[in-house]
Amino acid sequence: MRKRGALAALLAALLLLLLAPMALADDSTTLTAVRNEYIRVLIDMPNGSTMRSHRVESGEMAPGLSLRAEGEGLGLFGTPNTLGNWSVTVRCTTDDGELLLTIHQYIIASSAPPAVGIAPTAAPAEAAGSMAEPEQEMTAEPQPTPPPAATPVPTLAPTPEPTLAPTPEGRPVIRKEPSGETVTRGGTAIFVARADGAAEIVWYLLDNSGEAEMPAQQATEFFSGLRIYGQGTETLTVSGIPSGLNGWRAECRFIGPTGTVAVSDDAVITVREKGISSPGLIFDPQKVELYTGESVTLSVSALPPEGATVRYQWYSTDKYDLASVKAIEGATDTSFTPPFIPGTLYYCVGVRSVRTSNGEESSTAYSDLAEIRCIEGERTHEHVFSSYWLADGVSHWHGCDCGQRQDEGEHEIDWTVIRRATSRRDGERRGVCRVCGYEARETIAAGAAERTDTARIVLAVLAGLVILLILMGIILLSRRSRRRRRSRRPRSRTYHSTHTPRR
């Protein structure tokens, strides 16, 4: 009887072990920051665990950066002031156990983003105030009054009207309204709006409850994987669109030289829940100057949903405007080397998922534009390459301040799933490059892991059945042996009666 109980307990423990979560492993993360630029980064614990306490075990933070508990993990923030690389190892106590987390910090001289004018956020807010009184604007008599203390934009041709009582002449005239876009999950929406007489352009995103509106780039704080390009230009690109962005609207605000604002119509983002999602996309746009004889290779890393492959297409355009790109014939690989054409051209890549079973395609997810400037003549400058690794989403290299790279190679990433995708919620995986320590994060599209979920459940049910069968076997065997023992009992009783029984 006791033996059977022990066996059952052992089997139950086995079943528990089968369904138990993975143990916490030590982890490392890499962060690249620009000197003298404020950053704030949240570092989550592996497996979505909650951190309870932390203490620095060894190493040190880059001068100017600090660490504190934030959210359910660690927050790293501050303004790094010294070039170079640092490493700190932190012992974190989480709900699922203890782990050592190493944070590599690379402080670089400058990132080289494409030239995009990002408008100061104060300007539209003030301008929005003037929008509240359109009637007044139409009837107001032009009266010379002293200009207000703060004008969002320098007035090139001063007018007697104050900013807060704008004249119709000061207001930009909208020539093109943005139109709504329907995309598959992970896809890209491109909005175009134009106006005459705009000194400044700011795109806003309005949430689907109608409660929040924000400068477009701010929405990236709410959705992981969401990317915004082209703020401050006539073309706004919203890429890596998650389901949660369904029903959000894009709106363009044109600010005239006197601070008056013309607001475009709202263009609705519709996310198709059904159908295959667009691939996740990693491409860090470069801004490169090439001299005669030099070249650069652009490469992209794309993650398709399960059961799909990726179709690549590279595009070019002569201005920073994703709406104007043209497909480059034959450029359908994961990487592309632009030809040497004197002048400045912009390049991007578009990726689609193609379902292997039926050829169904997702909408295209576009990358941001890389700026390549080709200059005829010899380069006179002597490169000085960094001793530490620099990295972007695709590769690592030793870099010179001029943008030239040496020893460049694609990351060799070991992936760990942090949160499995369910049929409804996106999951997340994290990887670390074996060479440079770069840390990557990717969203696993909802539904992608359905099959593994099902497999797990089937496995658990099968294990349960096997255990049940074994238990039934044990019961049957023990019953039979008891019956057999009972039939031998009279003899043993005689045996006991002739000796002094122990019990």
Ligand SMILES: [Zn+2]
């Ligand atoms: Zn150089």
Ligand SMILES: [Zn+2]
């Ligand atoms: Zn790497």
